[in-house]
Amino acid sequence: MKKFYKVAVFLLILIFAFSALSGCKATLKAGKAYHLYTYDVGSDRFVKLGSAITFGKDFKTYDYTFMDGSLTIHGNVTHTSKPDTYLFTCSEDVNTVVKEKYREYLLSANADEGMMEIFNALSDSFTANMQLVQYNGYLFSLRAVELAHTVTDANPSSFEGEFMMTANGEKLRFRGNTAYSADTDGNFTVYAGYYEASNGILTFTTVDEKGKDKYVDGVLYRKRYLMATISFPEMFEIIGTDFEEQLEEAQFVKNINSEISEYSGKTIAVLADEFFAYDMK
Numbered sequence: 016m017k018k019f020y021k022v023a024v025f026l027l028i029l030i031f032a033f034s035a036l037s038g039c040k041a042t043l044k045a046g047k048a049y050h051l052y053t054y055d056v057g058s059d060r061f062v063k064l065g066s067a068i069t070f071g072k073d074f075k076t077y078d079y080t081f082m083d084g085s086l087t088i089h090g091n092v093t094h095t096s097k098p099d100t101y102l103f104t105c106s107e108d109v110n111t112v113v114k115e116k117y118r119e120y121l122l123s124a125n126a127d128e129g130m131m132e133i134f135n136a137l138s139d140s141f142t143a144n145m146q147l148v149q150y151n152g153y154l155f156s157l158r159a160v161e162l163a164h165t166v167t168d169a170n171p172s173s174f175e176g177e178f179m180m181t182a183n184g185e186k187l188r189f190r191g192n193t194a195y196s197a198d199t200d201g202n203f204t205v206y207a208g209y210y211e212a213s214n215g216i217l218t219f220t221t222v223d224e225k226g227k228d229k230y231v232d233g234v235l236y237r238k239r240y241l242m243a244t245i246s247f248p249e250m251f252e253i254i255g256t257d258f259e260e261q262l263e264e265a266q267f268v269k270n271i272n273s274e275i276s277e278y279s280g281k282t283i284a285v286l287a288d289e290f291f292a293y294d295m296k
Contacts (some may be wrong), residue, residue, distance in 0.1 A: 041152025045070045049154060049291040051082070054239040061239070061295050066259065068103075068147075068154070068291055077103055079145075082259060086116055088143075097248045101154065103145040103258075113143040117261055134262060141261050146254040147291065150243035151215060156257055158265040159289035161240065162187070166274070172244055172282040174212065177203075181267035194219065217242050217286055240286035247278045 043049075051066040065082035074094065080087045090105030105113065121134060147154040165177040165186065175189050188195045188203035192210055195203040208221040208229075221236040223229045229236040255268030271278055 043070065043074070043149065043152060043154075044293055045072045045074060047293050048080075049293050050295070051289060051291050052295050053289045056234055056237065059235075059237070064289070066291075079103065079258060081116060086112070088113060088258070098245050098251060099149045101147050101149060102254070103147070105143050110141070110143040113258055114138050114141050114261075117141075117259065120259065130262070137262070143258055143261075144254055145257040148243065148245055150241075150245075153241055153243070153290045153292055155241060155243065155287040155290035157245075157253060157268050157271070158255060158257065158260070159287045160265075160267050160285045161288045162286040163267060164284040166277050166281060166283060172284050174217070174242060174284050178284075178286070181265065181270075184266075212242060215242050216240065238288065240288055241290045242284070243287060244282050244284050246282040247280065249279045251275070251279075 046069065048067045048069050051064040052061040053064055054060070055062045065080075065084060067080045069078045070092065071077060075092055076089065077092050078087055078089050088105055088109050090103055090109060093102040093104070094100070095102070118134065118138070121130060126134075145156070147156055160181055162178045162180055164171040164173065165179050168177045170176060175191075178187050178189060179185070180187070186197060186203075187207055189210065193206070194208045194210060196205045196207040198204045206222060206226050208219055210217055210219040212218075217240045219238055219240065221229045253268055253271050255264035255272075256262075
């Protein structure tokens with residue numbers, strides 16, 4: 016009998032331990048609005064940008080509200096487990112509405128004649144699709160990835176090592192809460208800043224030529240990022256546009272799609288400066 020109780024207690028401990036570990040990974044919630052957040056340097060906090068996504072109860076449908084709040088569209092969702100992404104699509108009639116909304120956005124942003132000509136030439140081929148990566152209960156577009164671990168580095172899933180700035184291809188090396196940029200010989204010896212990680216958010220502070228905290232117009236040059244990883248299978252497709260931006264495809268997305276063999280089967284650590292969250296504190 017004592018042996019039976021020991022086995023039962025042991026099984027209960029295993030169950031509780033498994034439940035605790037499982038609870039560490041946040042999951043998405045249906046019927047809740049996921050708002051788009053970005054870090055605001057001036058207020059030193061994450062702020063809502065206005066756009067929001069709400070999943071239907073079966074995670075097969077969604078509602079998407081545009082940034083200015085003037086339009087909400089409805090469509091279908093397809094989930095892929097690797098990479099862990101959600102593809103948001105809409106019907107052809109909604110696609111027409113989205114294109115017109117984007118035209119209005121360009122005009123309100125004082126787009127020049129050349130930009131409008133490009134839009135008019137390409138709009139017939141636009142398909143209003145959006146793809147978001149899911150990580151630990153957050154959603155983000157690959158267009159929002161500002162720094163990505165170099166795919167050829169020894170351990171690309173680590174948040175230490177060589178990272179590439181997706182906008183310009185410049186590289187930084189993160190090591191021991193310190194960031195280094197390359198010197199004239201290509202060695203990472205130049206003190207570029209320091210960082211700390213807490214609750215899945217990496218805070219990076221840039222320093223000036225003297226190694227002191229950098230200030231721009233009296234504001235500390237600091238930024239916070241969502242820390243995430245993306246696991247790529249052998250075969251995959253990444254979409255680089257979204258509902259509110261259809262003309263520009265991020266360079267990072269272009270790199271992935273043109274170098275699929277380099278990314279296949281690897282897990283890459285990334286830092287995203289915009290993401291959708293249900294509850295951001």
